[in-house]
Structures are given as C-alpha cells and as structure tokens.
Amino acid sequence: MTSPLPPTRAVRPEFRNIHALRDLPSYRLPAAGWVSILHRVSGALMFVLMPFIIWMFDKSVSSEISFAKLVRALNAGIGLAPGWFVKLVVLAILWAYLHHSIAGLRHLWMDINHAVSKEFGRSSALVTLVLGTGLTLVLGLKLFGVY
Amino acid sequence: MAVNYGSKRSVVGAHYGLRDWLAQRVTAALMALFTLIVLLQVLVTKGPVGYDQWAGIFAAQWMKFLTFTVIVAMLWHVWVGVRDIWMDYVKPVAIRLSLQVFSIVWLVGCAGWAIQVLWRL
Numbered sequence: 252m253t254s255p256l257p258p259t260r261a262v263r264p265e266f267r268n269i270h271a272l273r274d275l276p277s278y279r280l281p282a283a284g285w286v287s288i289l290h291r292v293s294g295a296l297m298f299v300l301m302p303f304i305i306w307m308f309d310k311s312v313s314s315e316i317s318f319a320k321l322v323r324a325l326n327a328g329i330g331l332a333p334g335w336f337v338k339l340v341v342l343a344i345l346w347a348y349l350h351h352s353i354a355g356l357r358h359l360w361m362d363i364n365h366a367v368s369k370e371f372g373r374s375s376a377l378v379t380l381v382l383g384t385g386l387t388l389v390l391g392l393k394l395f396g397v398y
Numbered sequence: 399m400a401v402n403y404g405s406k407r408s409v410v411g412a413h414y415g416l417r418d419w420l421a422q423r424v425t426a427a428l429m430a431l432f433t434l435i436v437l438l439q440v441l442v443t444k445g446p447v448g449y450d451q452w453a454g455i456f457a458a459q460w461m462k463f464l465t466f467t468v469i470v471a472m473l474w475h476v477w478v479g480v481r482d483i484w485m486d487y488v489k490p491v492a493i494r495l496s497l498q499v500f501s502i503v504w505l506v507g508c509a510g511w512a513i514q515v516l517w518r519l
Binding site for chain 2: 291294295297298301302305308309311312313314315318319352355356358359362
C-alpha cells in the first residue's frame with residue numbers, strides 16, 4: 252500500500268462512460284434493456300408533447316365546437332400539419348403512454364414482490380414490449396380508421 | 399434520528415432519494431388507477447362516445463376532484479423523471495440548471511393550463 256509507484260508503468264486500458272456514437276451502435280441490449288431505455292424515451296416524449304396533450308384535452312372537453320375542431324384537426328389537419336401527421340403524433344403519444352404505463356407496472360410489480368430473478372426480468376420485459384407494441388397497433392388501426 | 403443538518407450532517411446513507419423514489423411510485427399508481435377509471439367509464443357508455451358523453455365523464459365533481467389530484471401527481475412524477483434524465487446526461491452545471499429551470503416552468507405552466515381546463519367544466 253505504501254510502496255511508491257514505479258517511475259514507468261505500462262499503459263493500462265481505461266474504461267470510461269459509454270460513448271453514444273462510438274459504442275452504442277455495436278451494443279446489443281437484452282429485452283429488459285430495451286424496456287428500460289424505451290421507458291425513458293417514452294417519458295421524455297410525453298414531457299415534450301405535454302402542451303399538445305393538454306391542448307387535445309382542452310378541445311375535447313371545453314365545448315361541442317372545440318370538440319368538432321379537434322375531430323377536424325385529426326381528419327383534415329390543422330394549420331400546416333395535415334391530418335395524417337396529427338394522427339401520427341397521437342399514435343406516438345399512444346405508444347409512449349402504453350409502453351411507459353406497462354413498463355411502470357412492471358416496476359411496481361417487481362418492487363412489491365421482490366421478483367428480481369433473471370428469468371422474470373427477461374420474460375416480463377418481453378411481455379411489456381409485445382403488449383405495448385400490440386396495443387399501439389390495435390389502437391393505431393382504429394385511429395387511422397381501418398376498422 | 400440521524401442528524402441531517404449542520405456540520406454533523408450525514409452526507410451519505412439512508413433515505414437519500416427515498417422520498418423521490420416513493421413519490422414516483424405512488425404518483426404512478428394513482429395515474430394508472432385514473433386511467434382505469436376513465437377507461438371503464440368510456441367502456442360502459444352505450445353507443446358512440448361523442449362530446450356529451452366524454453365531457454360528462456370529467457364534469458362530475460368526484461372526477462374533477464380526482465383529475466385535479468392526478469394533474470398534480472403527474473407534475474411531480476414528470477419532474478422526478480425529467481430531472482433524472484438531465485442529471486444522467488447533462489454534466490455542465492450551467493446547462494443542467496437551465497434545463498431544470500426550463501422543466502419547472504414547462505411543467506408548472508402545463509399543470510396550470512390543465513387545471514384551468516378542468517375549472518371551466
């Protein structure tokens with residue numbers, strides 16, 4: 252412990268933080284890793300789009316006229332944004348809400364049950380991904396008037 | 399009880415971050431419950447859900463009570479989450495502080511707007 256360092260030392264590898272551009276593309280994430288990063292991405296997305304979400308809430312409940320305006324915005328567009336683009340943004344919010352909620356419930360479940368096994372982590376992560384994407388697809392088809 | 403002030407303040411150890419951790423979960427559970435309640439009311443509505451049915455859901459006093467609470471819960475929940483993101487990725491103090499101030503302004507403004515909408519119903 253107290254011996255002085257040798258004057259010359261071999262260059263040792265340094266392990267620093269993950270570099271977003273150099274390292275991330277070559278990293279393979281397990282399912283739970285995808286759930287985790289998408290939890291963050293979906294949360295950030297809803298944070299950024301919050302005024303739009305509240306605008307929709309405002310239009311939908313304030314009056315019949317504003318309700319019709321919202322319906323028109325979704326179907327025919329509003330301002331420079333065409334209807335399909337407005338719907339696409341709504342679809343993104345739907346996905347974000349579904350994924351964030353399900354991933355959040357997974358967190359709560361793990362906290363309550365102390366169910367922190369490797370296998371449960373993986374299977375519940377897969378359920379989260381499939382359910383989040385699947386429900387988004389089902390609601391998205393409805394949103395775009397397929398059924 | 400551990401001293402958490404003055405020169406004897408314990409700077410590491412128990413309870414640091416526990417409040418935010420717990421708040422994040424309590425507010426999340428509240429929002430999940432709210433989602434379920436709104437969804438149930440939409441599902442029990444007979445026929446297509448037009449303006450009257452939709453606005454009627456939020457017009458009930460108990461729903462206003464609940465929605466108000468959920469807006470506040472959301473404000474808190476999003477603050478904890480977004481602050482975590484800034485703390486993880488933004489290291490320069492000046493930029494981080496600016497983003498945190500921006501987040502607070504953004505969130506308080508949004509919450510005020512949502513409550514205003516609710517107030518008018």
